Amino acid sequence: MKVMSKMIDFRSDTVTKPSKEMLEAIVNARVGDDEYSEDPEVNELQEYCASLFGMEAGLFVTSGQMGNQLAISVLTNPGDEIICSEGAHILNYEKAAAAQLSGVQIRPIASTDGMFSKESIKEVIERSEYHLPTISLLSWENTHLYSGGSILNHDMFISVSEYAKEKELAVHVDGARIWHSILECNINPKEIGKTIDSLTFCFSKGLGAPVGSMLLGKKDFISKARELRKVRGGGMRQVGVIAAAAKYALESKEKLLDDHFKANQIAAYFIKNSYSGLDEVIYKGTNMVFLSFEKEKNADMFVDNLKDKGVRLATITPKVVRIVTHLDISKEDVERFISILEER
Numbered sequence: 615m616k617v618m619s620k621m622i623d624f625r626s627d628t629v630t631k632p633s634k635e636m637l638e639a640i641v642n643a644r645v646g647d648d649e650y651s652e653d654p655e656v657n658e659l660q661e662y663c664a665s666l667f668g669m670e671a672g673l674f675v676t677s678g679q680m681g682n683q684l685a686i687s688v689l690t691n692p693g694d695e696i697i698c699s700e701g702a703h704i705l706n707y708e709k710a711a712a713a714q715l716s717g718v719q720i721r722p723i724a725s726t727d728g729m730f731s732k733e734s735i736k737e738v739i740e741r742s743e744y745h746l747p748t749i750s751l752l753s754w755e756n757t758h759l760y761s762g763g764s765i766l767n768h769d770m771f772i773s774v775s776e777y778a779k780e781k782e783l784a785v786h787v788d789g790a791r792i793w794h795s796i797l798e799c800n801i802n803p804k805e806i807g808k809t810i811d812s813l814t815f816c817f818s819k820g821l822g823a824p825v826g827s828m829l830l831g832k833k834d835f836i837s838k839a840r841e842l843r844k845v846r847g848g849g850m851r852q853v854g855v856i857a858a859a860a861k862y863a864l865e866s867k868e869k870l871l872d873d874h875f876k877a878n879q880i881a882a883y884f885i886k887n888s889y890s891g892l893d894e895v896i897y898k899g900t901n902m903v904f905l906s907f908e909k910e911k912n913a914d915m916f917v918d919n920l921k922d923k924g925v926r927l928a929t930i931t932p933k934v935v936r937i938v939t940h941l942d943i944s945k946e947d948v949e950r951f952i953s954i955l956e957e958r
Contacts, residue, residue: 622947625928627791627873627901627940630822636862643858648674648850655854659861663815663828667807671836673829673843674857678703678790680848681814681829683711684839686751688831689784689811692717695747697738699725701760703788704753715846719747727898728758729766732777739781752778755788757795763902765795768805775809787813790827791820793867794900798874811835820870820901821863822941825856869941873901876939876948883952891916893933903937904930923954 623629632640646652660672675681682704686696696712698705700722704712712718724734735752742749754771758764775785787806792815796803806813812831817823829839843849881897884905891912896904907913910932917927917935930936939948 619924619950621924621926622943622951623926624937624939624943624951625926626936627820627822627938628818630818630940630942632824632859633822633941636823636859639858639862640855643854645852645854648853649844653852653854653857655857655861656850659857659864660828662861663864664830666803667813667830668804669807669813669830670833671831673836673839674850674853674860675814675827675829675843676825676848676850678788678814678816678819678827679708679711680843680846681827682708682753682786682788683715684829684842684846685786685812685814685831686712686718686753687716687842688835688838689786690716690718690750691748693747694718694750695742696720696751696753697723697735697749697783698753699723699728699730699755699758699760701728701758702753702755703759703790704755706760718751721749727761727764727766728755729764729770730754730774732774735774735778735781735783739783749783751784751786753786753788755790757791757898757900759791759902762896762898762904763791763794763900764898765798765900768795768799768801772805772809779809784812785810789813789815791816791900794820794870794874797868797870798899817860817863820873820940821860821867822869823856823859823863826860828860870901873939873941873943874899876943876945877901877903877937879948880937880939880951883955887955889916889955901939905935905937907933907935909933920954923957925951925954 644654648656656674664672705720756766814829817826881903884895891907893908894906
């Protein structure tokens with residue numbers, strides 16, 4: 615009887631399973647009622663994350679989307695407008711939550727790999743007069759998913775964020791995968807924290823925890839966000855069991871650089887070798903490789919053929935296949951993937 619090899623799952627870095635060590639952290643977690651702010655694991659995690667970025671306080675939430683939407687609600691008023699990049703997660707992947715929950719609209723503005731210029735912000739502000747909504751919030755995304763997992767230029771990010779503040783805009787960072795950029799570029803997180811009003815990052819993307827995100831900001835901001843979390847059904851009880859997993863994941867964050875190395879190997883293979891219908895290979899130095907095909911059917915065939923051979927991939931747009939490396943993709947998995955590709 616033929617034994618099937620395990621499926622190699624490149625669809626996302628959210629598909630990871632808790633390691634033995636993470637499960638031990640869960641078992642040993644101290645718990646309390648987080649609705650009363652009495653869960654020691656949660657309290658310590660919030661304080662630890664805030665200290666890493668030099669920010670005043672943190673709030674443990676169920677997802678990056680919840681964190682983003684709480685920030686939007688606190689930092690804007692109904693009828694306001696948010697500016698962000700064309701492919702931002704808050705615009706494309708959050709079910710119009712900003713409109714539904716905060717009564718605001720989102721305007722995408724020109725960016726390069728998620729990076730704005732001062733000129734583009736100045737132009738959109740100057741045009742936002744009388745007939746147009748008040749722009750109250752600039753939202754960054756780092757790393758920038760839509761452009762291939764791009765890392766924002768740190769110096770430009772600081773400069774443009776400071777400019778936005780001068781123009782009386784609040785600044786939020788959707789940092790679902792921000793640790794990829796921090797580690798790859800050896801950035802001090804406190805330089806980010808002192809420039810912005812709020813930031814979210816995920817424990818379940820890349821870091822490998824089963825669930826959870828962190829929202830950071832000033833104490834009064836977090837107090838308001840905590841109240842809104844309750845309103846939206848996000849209050850939690852003995853949640854230290856997942857906070858312990860999140861803390862373990864964060865303390866193991868250097869492993870993200872291994873994912874960058876694995877993705878680089880995969881990108882290098884596709885750059886070196888032609889593939890039927892493949893038009894462009896996009897790799898921006900993190901844990902994602904985007905394969906842009908000439909036609910939708912080429913992308914579908916590529917995904918379907920590899921699934922039959924034990925490799926799971928996903929399309930992020932009809933013609934673009936995304937390959938994501940993560941904790942559960944081993945060096946041997948990458949080698950096997952490449953050997954499967956060479957069988958064609």
